[in-house]
Amino acid sequence: MSETVSADTRPNALSAWPDARGRFGDYGGRFVAETLMPNILELEEAYEAAKKDPEFKAQMDLFLKDYVGKPSPIYFAERLTEAFGGAQVWFKRDELNHTGSHKINNCLGQVLLAKRMGKTRIIAETGAGQHGVATATVAARFGIPCTVFMGATDVERQAPNVFRMKLLGAEVVPVTSGTGTLKDAMNEALRDWVTNVKDTFYVIGTVAGPHPYPAMVRDFQSIIGREARAQMKERLGRLPDACVACIGGGSNAMGLFHPFIEDEEVRLIGVEAAGHGIETGEHAASLKGGKPGILHGNKTYLLQDDDGQIIDAHSISAGLDYPGIGPEHAFLHDAKRAEYVSATDEEAMEMFQLCTKLEGIIPALEPSHALARVRDLAAELGENGIILMNMCGRGDKDVPQIARMLGVEL
Amino acid sequence: MTNRLTTRFAELSAYNRAGFVAYMMAGDGDSQALLNALPAAGADVIELGMPFTDPMADGAAIQASALRALEAGMTLKKTLDQAATFRKTDKTTPIVLMGYANPIHHMGWDKFAKAAGKAGVDGLICVDVPPEEDEELRTALDKHGIALIRLATPTTDDKRLATVVANTAGFVYYVSTTGVTGAGTGAVTEVSEAVARVQKASGLPVAVGFGVREPEQAAAIAKHADAVVVGSAIVDAMHEGGVAGATGLVKRLSSAVHTARR
Incomplete structure (x- = not known):
């Protein structure tokens, strides 16, 4: 199926995507429920502004060095x-x-961005629990309440990480809908976000999700x-x-x-x-x-x-x-x-x-x-x-x- | 675009009556029987749910219903077959398909639009295709006279609303609350203000849904909206009480909606 990317917005270099619509060639985009569209657009704007802000970069660099160990x-x-x-x-x-x-590279960036945007609650999905632990860690450091959605099947097979997240002060919600794995945890996180759009920042753990997430997570990683x-x-x-x-x-x-x-x-x-x-x-x-x-x-x-x-x-x-x-x-x-x-x-x-x-x-x-x-x-x-x-x-x-x-x- | 939706909303308006929109899941239980029985039970418009494995805008009731339907072997093609069977005997009640992008994309936007048109479908609500992404789908639907119905929500401000109502047809679906289906409605005063805003911006009828379960709630919203949508409660009633249970609930709800403005 051919997509319409107009010639004038098509980046020249393979590394220069996505285009203004959040597309990498045919892929990517913003396929979310209307309730989330204003949030996605707000996030894109906030991220673009943060990228250009030397203060944001200085803060990132400091925490990457002293906290992450880069x-x-x-x-x-x-x-x-x-x-x-x-x-x-x-x-x-x-x-x-x-x-x-590597998960913390991205969590640090997104949580700092959430703070900058004045969001007061963090949610995340996790599979093995590595992204959940990294998000809970950074959320603890910045004192922001954090809820992690995790498939019930994964909660069972990754018990040590579940306990780590709880020690870090996060609420871990076992997801039983669907098959109780990572994709269901992501569905449930999206449902939570749609319900708590105003105050909540969704820290997605991979280079997927609606634009700007794939580009933003890539940049942080x-x-x-x-x-x-x-x-x-x-x-x-x-x-x-x-x-x-x-x-x-x-x-x-x-x-x-x-x-x-x-x-x-x-x-x-x-x-x-x-x-x-x-x-x-x-x-x-x-x-x-x-x-x-x-x-x-x-x-x-x-x-x-x-x-x-x-x-x-x-x-x-x-x-x-x-x-x-x-x-x-x-x-x-x-x-x-x-x-x-x-x-x-x-x-x-x-x-x-x-x-x-x-x-x-x-x-x-x-x-x-x-x-x-x-x-x-x-x-x-x-x-x-x-x-x-x-x-x-x-x-x-x-x-x-x-x-x-x-x-x-x- | 003149189709059954336009005609139906014009009739409702002429009688100064709010419409009742009944949502049901294709393939969950004897869904063909329920579909065929809905107009007599008082449904003015039918929303036919297309089951999907990952319905991320739906609450527990519709998620479970979709999984039951898929477990029973339902597919998008069979959903269109049920619409076509219904259309053989009912020439006037509009059918709006509601679901998610992937099964439609997998069939192909054009192939889907053609098949839906042939099955006598009047509109489509595709939950995860916002205006920014719907050009190909909309172009395909236009060719076959199917209205692409958009959703407006409490997060849709005036600037956003202009984008939402551009190129839309049939009616606008106002989601009464931020949340998933079945989550509970927003306050009636807020809903009525929002309905007026969306009517003005779109020039189209506005149906209100997400979280309406009881006849009293439905009636309160029917005083302000052009139509009221009930989904999760009907899906639950179908699961628990079969076709009789579901049509019983639809009768109570539709009667409350139809008499709300008297």
Whole structure:
């Protein structure tokens, strides 16, 4: 289906999207209920003003440095490089951030923006609980009441994160509607927002949702790629041959990729969750196994059936268990600027253990997916190649689940 | 655009009577029987819900109803078939489809509009397609004489209202409260002011919905609005009491609405 993007508003560079309508080519946009439209427009205006305000930037920079612990280092994973027997494997260590993942880069930005807009209540959705914990953390720091919506199924399988959020003073609402997973948590957060439009700021955790969220979350997460790009140049005197990251909604990948989009020699590779295997139908690979559609405020690739009903995603990783993907990834996919591949539950389990044993880094299950494709790529590129992978989260949260799966009683 | 909606609202206006709009979910229970029975029970306009897995503007009643319908095998195509079956025997009661963008987009805007036109559908409310995004859909619907009905809400200020009412047809749906369907209505005085504002800006009839459950509430709103919409309560009545339960409620509600201005 052809969309109308008039020639005069079409950005020249692949990195310059979205256009004024919040579109990345065909994707993105603002598909929300009318009640939310004034809010979305207000948010866009407030974000545009904040971007230009040196005071906002100074505040962000200070908290990123002193509170989050930026910049996170890059690290040569020497023993994995040896084990894979090919290209050098480097990690961007965003798992060293406060709260243990890249999520806080975005939460900090959005909560500071909420404060600037005079909003007095924060809501968020969460799958694995990483975004929920990061949001609850920043909300606690700035003294803003916070409610986190979490699928009832996820509340059960991520009990430690639920307790962390409660310790941080957040209210955690288990969502039983639908199938009780991340997409239902997002539905419920949208229902709450529609009800409490005046005072509430919705902190979306990924590069999806109605415009301006995909662009705004990307901007806040682009610190990953900006730092890594400068660090690689400084340490190695060159850019990597490929940037690799896992993708659920796609925020860590978009944050890594964006500053490299115009570096045509750098391959950008996103790794979706193949669950039990794409051929089984039980996966979370929206680009490989889905079709363009409209959900949660944006047009993008979605897992859906022949009637346009949304199909539940499956992944071992609650953080990748989402039937959609950020619209900018859909755009980069169609434009063939980024490559999208996948890794199964089993491969992620294997990489989780391998990385822990060889590097002394317990990766989250999410980046463990990325590592499976880094292994193949290392062989493909050979000894002269350099791969940069975003280690977007640490695996402490997954330890109880891994123990269960390995039949170990804790 | 002259279609059954225009005719129906002109009739209601001529009798100085508010209209009653009954919402039901296609595919939840014996929905064909309920659909066929609604005009005799007093429905002036029928809103036929198209079930969707992720109805983010709906409250618990309609969410559950949609999932029951999908579980029972309902699809968008079968929803259009029910409208077509209804239209074989009822040539005057307008049908407005209500639902979400994805199933329609999946079928294709044009293909959907053509099929809906053929099925005798008169209007569409697509909850998650605001004016900024509806050009393709509206163009497709226009070709087949189907009105794209927009929603105005308590957050719609005068500036926004101009955008909302531009290029709309049939009637304007005023959402009486910020919230999801079934959440409870706004205060009647605020609703009546808003209705007047939307009527003036659009030059169209205004139907008020979201959260109307009781005949007394419906009657109070009917004094000010051109029509009153009830959804969640009918869906619940259908689930609990079948077609008889739902039509019983529609009779009580429609009678309260029809006599409100006497």
